[in-house]
Amino acid sequence: MGRNLEQIEQYYSNEHKGKIFCTRMSLQGKSFDILYNYDKINEIEKFVSNFSEYLPYYVYNADTLECIDTTGDFSLKLFELSKQCWYGPNIPSRETKVNGIFGEVFLDFYERVVKGAKLASTYASRRNFDSNNENKGYDNVLFIIKPDSVEYVFAESKFVATKSKATEDLLIDIKGEPASGHKKEKVGHLTRNYMNRYITFIVEKGTYFSDEDKSILRPFINDLNNVLINEGRDFISFLINRNIRVNCVFFAIFQDQHFNPNAFISEYDKIEEEARRQLKNIGFTNYGIEIVFIPTSSKSMTIKGAINEHYEQS
Numbered sequence: 046m047g048r049n050l051e052q053i054e055q056y057y058s059n060e061h062k063g064k065i066f067c068t069r070m071s072l073q074g075k076s077f078d079i080l081y082n083y084d085k086i087n088e089i090e091k092f093v094s095n096f097s098e099y100l101p102y103y104v105y106n107a108d109t110l111e112c113i114d115t116t117g118d119f120s121l122k123l124f125e126l127s128k129q130c131w132y133g134p135n136i137p138s139r140e141t142k143v144n145g146i147f148g149e150v151f152l153d154f155y156e157r158v159v160k161g162a163k164l165a166s167t168y169a170s171r172r173n174f175d176s177n178n179e180n181k182g183y184d185n186v187l188f189i190i191k192p193d194s195v196e197y198v199f200a201e202s203k204f205v206a207t208k209s210k211a212t213e214d215l216l217i218d219i220k221g222e223p224a225s226g227h228k229k230e231k232v233g234h235l236t237r238n239y240m241n242r243y244i245t246f247i248v249e250k251g252t253y254f255s256d257e258d259k260s261i262l263r264p265f266i267n268d269l270n271n272v273l274i275n276e277g278r279d280f281i282s283f284l285i286n287r288n289i290r291v292n293c294v295f296f297a298i299f300q301d302q303h304f305n306p307n308a309f310i311s312e313y314d315k316i317e318e319e320a321r322r323q324l325k326n327i328g329f330t331n332y333g334i335e336i337v338f339i340p341t342s343s344k345s346m347t348i349k350g351a352i353n354e355h356y357e358q359s
Contacts, residue, residue: 049110049111049112049113049115050107050110050111052115053102053110053113053115054157054158056119057098057099057102057154057158058158060098060120061094061095061098061099061154061158062158062159063083064083064091064092064094064095065081065083065091065092065095065151065339066081066083066154066155066158066159066339067081067082067083067084068081068082068083069081070082070305070306071306072306072307072310072313075313077317077333077334077335077336078306078309078310078313078317078336079306079335079336079337079338080304080305080306080309080337080338080339080340081337081338081339082304082305082340085341085342088341088342088343088348089343089347089348089351092341092348092351092352093348093351093352093355094120095151095154096147096150096151096352097123097124097127097352097355097356098120098123098124098127099150099153099154099158100127100130100131100150101123101126101127101129101130102153102157103149103150103153103154104130104135104136105126105130113126124359127356128356128359131356132356141346141349141350141353142346142349144349145202147204147348147349147352148202148203148204148296148297148298149202151202151204151296151298151339152200152202152294152296155294155296155337156187156198156200156294162187162189163189163190163191163254163258164187164188164189164190164198165187165188165190165195165254165262165266187200188262188265188266189292190254190258190261190262191261192261193261194261194290195261195262195265195289196289196290196291196292197284197289197290197291197292198292198293198294199234199235199240199291199292199293199294200293200294200295200296201215201218201219201234201294201295201296202296202297203215203296203297203298203299204297204298204299204345204348204349205297205298205299205345206299206300206344206345206346207299207300207301208297208299208301208309208312208338208340209312210299211297211298211299211312211338212297212312212315212316215295215297215316216315216316216319217231217233218233218234218235219233219234219235219295219316219319219320219323220233220235220236220319220322220323221233221234221236233323235293235320235323235324235327236323236326236327237281237326237327237328240280240281240327241279241280241281244273244280268287269283281327281328284329285328285329285330288331289331290331290332290333291324291329291331291332291333292332292333292335293320293324293332293333293334293335294335294337295316295320295334295335295336295337296337297337297338297339298338298339298340298341298345299338299339299340299341299345300340300341300342300343300344300345301340301341303340304340306338309338312338313336313338316336317334317336320334321334
């Protein structure tokens with residue numbers, strides 16, 4: 046790995062990982078029910094600094110990151126680059142309360158920094174060209190590079206007001222919601238039709254990988270694209286026929302007075318039950334589920350508003 050990327054990733058691990066992802070807890074006998082707790086002192090500042098300094102790593106590819114001068118005030122340099130991301134063409138300009146970028150960035154931090162996963166991503170832009178509209182789809186499409194295989198990640202994130210809102214929104218993402226009254230139908234993301242429509246072909250993000258990683262990833266991508274484009278088969282069939290492991294991650298940040306996973310058993314169970322039902326309906330047998338909660342003392346809109354202000358006042 047390039048020297049700059051090593052330094053950047055080590056910086057995130059040393060300086061930011063413990064701010065929000067400090068104490069990992071899970072329910073007894075359910076390792077996939079995860080909750081992270083931390084010292085709530087200066088909570089808002091922790092979220093602001095984590096988001097604003099990690100955003101460039103989420104948006105830019107390895108070639109851009111390799112050019113960062115890691116000498117001097119590295120924190121300041123990351124934030125200057127972050128402002129270019131924030132006001133640039135890659136990120137949609139949306140009202141704070143409906144902007145999904147907040148949850149997505151912390152989800153990506155969890156996957157790449159906290160879990161240390163080697164991820165290939167199709168993220169190129171969440172914003173349509175010459176438009177402020179956010180591209181619709183999964184919160185991220187990821188492939189994990191393992192020592193001798195590649196696995197698929199289905200990930201959804203929420204940064205909302207309450208545990209009930211987080212659970213409701215994640216369940217809708219999983220299974221969808223029928224039209225009622227003035228509400229339009231919401232199509233579930235963890236469904237065969239949606240997954241097959243959303244993924245047409247895969248392009249490797251310009252992220253640095255070793256020659257060993259590339260020797261695993263590129264044949265996988267070539268095989269997948271050949272199946273999708275030349276053989277006319279669908280994405281789900283490819284995953285099932287190749288026995289590719291599907292890793293589902295349901296990630297939520299919300300305000301709550303409780304900071305122990307035992308307080309959220311009902312929410313964990315609802316999400317897990319529906320996810321397993323959908324996975325089995327699709328035909329998956331090789332899969333894993335993670336439900337990650339981060340309860341905060343501060344209101345979600347207060348934290349997200351502080352992130353917005355940090356960019357506006359700088």
